[in-house]
Amino acid sequence: MAVAEITPQRDVSLVDLVDRLLSGGVVLTGDVTLSVADVDLVHVGLQLLIRSVEDDDEVIP
């Protein structure tokens, strides 16, 4: 079975939303201004996370 076939279908609208929220919107200097909201870092973190979620799902019982 190809890996792609067991990858769970992700909520498309949620991915679009998160993508917009993390790369769009005006960046104003806040107080908890995210050294973390360095967007690319968050983006990378998100992708790593998604990959790890998929890896978990691929564990064969």
Added chain:
Amino acid sequence: MAETGAGHYVYCVMPGDAQPSLDDVAGMDDREPVEVLRHAGLAAVGTRVSLAEFGAEPLERNLNDLDWLARAARAHQAVLDRAFASGPIVPLRLCTIYADEAHVREMLERERAVLLDTLARLRDRSEWGVKLMVDARGRAARDPEPASPSSGREYFERRRRERQEREAAQGLTLRAAEEVHERLRRQATAATLLRPQTRELHGREGEMIFNGAYLVERSGVERFRAVAEELRAGQRRHGLALEVTGPWPPYNFVGPPER
């Protein structure tokens, strides 16, 4: 070290006389009301949040927790939807947090001119997203299964031909994306090209080759959607799936990052 105390989370900025209906919307913390702070001719929509959850350190962990991120994204969007229904908004980047209301006021004063200009520019306009996906599986299925080559020459001939076909297909695909963008751009006040989502992010079959965002006048939405639908039907014949999302608050039309 655990952080304590509260911060003020800001979702978006609106004109000072905005009257968003926020009474029954849950924000980032459902124990705290979503409030409008009016100052300097502007209104900041926000919620008190706990720094134990939204302080810099816990936030970094939380943003990388997919469940937390999904919940936060939906809460943020729910508030923006309400605000956006009552007039123009400038959405802030997810998780912009101020120490207290005094700091929000300072921000409104400092950014006043830019925020007012942006609000005026965005009035009666919404963002629409258009993506193009290449269905890799569909394309592969159309290629006939080749018999084994009878000679080295035939083998290399075949490789060469395959490569030419692949490059020609890629060229056609990119031209199709360009055409889509050109036609939609004419229906929009502004357009911007976003980074196509990687496969890790969209998690689907095929490849995203195009991810555009369009700022559309309210009176032009119907026409924009009709053109998109026409393009969708046309692209499907080339094995390309065109997807339209919207209306979104104008996330991608709030100008260059202010630093």
